Amino acid sequence: MNSVGLLNKMNALPLKPQVTPHGEIDRLIADYGLRRILLALAGRLFRRSRPPDKPKSRGRVDVIPPYLRKDLGLPPEPPPRIMIDLTHLNRGRFY
Numbered sequence: 001m002n003s004v005g006l007l008n009k010m011n012a013l014p015l016k017p018q019v020t021p022h023g024e025i026d027r028l029i030a031d032y033g034l035r036r037i038l039l040a041l042a043g044r045l046f047r048r049s050r051p052p053d054k055p056k057s058r059g060r061v062d063v064i065p066p067y068l069r070k071d072l073g074l075p076p077e078p079p080p081r082i083m084i085d086l087t088h089l090n091r092g093r094f095y
Helices: 001-012 021-032 034-045 066-072 086-092
Strands: none
Touching: 021 034
16 A cells, blocks of 8 residues: 555545435434424524623612713712721730
8 A cells, every 4th residue: 555545544534424404303303202393493483682681770879980970960979988907006015
């Protein structure tokens, strides 16, 4: 066997039989039954194609960005409360 023949055999891709839609539908009906296939198709038709809507935040003023608060004439948000850890104050003293 020459090297050219060996090279062609190694690079050959197996051909798959051609799949037709009719054959696949017949196979699915045989495997799962007509009722299941029709229910699955109906479910696919009426499924939402976008993510669900975000919950609406009606009446909540605390979620409005600062630039919109200013445009609406609302007072600015109060600054966040700074929590100070006071336990480090006693560390330097001797008793």
